[in-house]
Amino acid sequence: MTAANDTRLLGGRDLTATLVDRGPFLVACVMLIALVAIYGSMRRGVFTLEELNIDAAAAMTLLLAATGQTIVLLRGGVDLSIGGMISLGTVIAATQFGESLASVLLWCAIILGIGFGVGAINGLLITVLRLQPFLVTLATWSILSGISLLILPTDGGRLPPAWMQFGNGIFLGLSTSVWMLIVLLIFWIWFRRTRLGITIRATGSNEKSAFLSGVSLLRINVVTYGLSATFAALAALYLTTQTGAGSPTIGKDYILPSVAASVIGGISLFGGRGELWGTVIGAFILTIIGNLVFVLSVSSYWQPIVSGVILLIAVLASSLAERSARRSVA
């Protein structure tokens, strides 16, 4: 084989690799721009700071849940228990918060702690008993939903007004949700380069070689699912500032969207591939679809249809890209 041939081959492979890595993310960016353009052409005042504040608030619960899901997907698993954890977080908050700042802060810490504990149990069961993440988290989802129903049988409870004001407040022109978005992006810039972040991704790409390189699967699984459930608890806390109540059944509405936002944003379901920026784009795509359905004043039932179709398009694109990459390597 000549040198020229060789470099061309390498160049071709690099291009394919970049496309597989970045393709789905780029598709998501184009989709978001198109959706925002359509939305902007139908309504006045879309391109303002105020609209950004509103949309970030609408997307934030989903985005927090999807951040946890993204970490688990990068590890090559899936976490259905976030549905139960979100419900549990809202009902604990709505029944225990009280009025004083100290008790609110204490219970926030407890809820986040419960989140990490629940996730750690998921990780333990998956590793020690060598069970499928899907089944384990399905079971813990059911258990957590049951506990939520025992704590608060129907939607209700009470949250201090100051808590809602904090969640919907504006600081320096930006809403709490936009500030959270900024913090989340900074977190990811730091986290993806940490030892832990790299190990999670490596384990997701190839569990066997990660294990042979000395990665403790138990530790990685406990931390990965622990983080996922902690983010679900955070999503629950944010959700209570929006709804002002606890709900023992609300969490299940976030399971599919959390996976969908990640996958639309280019997180591979086979592990190891993708970045949180993609998930952010995915969460905003799903949110803008909701806005569009509202602006078009068609039946709100169109929202799941459009979201489902977009999810299918995104996942088809990424699996076709991945398949062509595998073929060109083989």
Place this chain on the structure above:
Amino acid sequence: MNPIVRHRAIFLAYFGMIALLFVTSLFSPGFLSGSHLRSMTVLASFIGIVALGQTFVIIGAGIDLSIPWVLNCAAILMSLIAGGDNQPLLWAIPIVLGAGMAVGAINGIGVAVFGVPPIIMTLAVNVILQGSILVYTGGAPPTAAPGLIQYLAVGRIGPFPVVAFIWLALATAATVVLSKTAFGRQLYAVGSNATVAEFSGVPIGRTIILTYVISGFTAALAGVLLTGYTGQAYLGMGDPYLFTSIAAVAIGGASILGGTGHYIGTIAGAFVLTILTGLLPALNLSNGALLIVYGAVILITVSLASDAMSDIAGAIRGAFGRPQRPPETTEANPT
């Protein structure tokens, strides 16, 4: 290999079912009466029929999460077409069952031909169906179920419920297909190792698509029958069956990784779930407690059937000096 060892998980499921029946009858005396057993069998039939398709899909290493709204759409479409009369059922039922199979085919093609992960493919189809039927009906409940459908769901032949005969026929067919046909063997091959199966000449795509078609068929059939049981189709009637169909298969001893399990185990799984659902009101426990028990039962049964657990059992047996099965490799031969 000893058949009890090989089918350990299925035996465990039946053991659990009988133990549960026994314990339950201690707590509530009327539990083993004929009428109560009959009503339990009817409820177990719906789970069993839905879980039949799920069993095939899971053996093929997939999962079908589109069951809830396939079931729901079938129930609503059947009610709309029939409009409460028996006459139109002659073509309404084939249309509805055919539509269920068509949805299954779409799932299967997405998974087998385009390589979309089953969880995403079937969940997406589920929400698309949900949205479509809501847009179509505008959220309004359709008319009552026709008399014939009600007879199929709650009628009796002698002391036995009609729906149990339908379940029995389907269960027999499923058992024969899994154990005696080429398709059954190919399915286990695809589920345990798709690459090996492909090199052995198994038509992988066709096999996988067929499992989803079967699942679409059984979900649609369950939707039609369930409408007769409740007397009317309603929105959300399929939602509980997502969890119970997977739980019945898991309790019945099939690995979610594919390649193992049998419908015979799923039958026990359907009964276990039905007994549990009946037990908790008898003990004055709430819906929340039921969800907790469901989750715990899934965790316990899949743990008992897991590889890790059989390793532990082997270690215990070794520690107590009981002779183990001789290892298959010659180097490791004791003596």
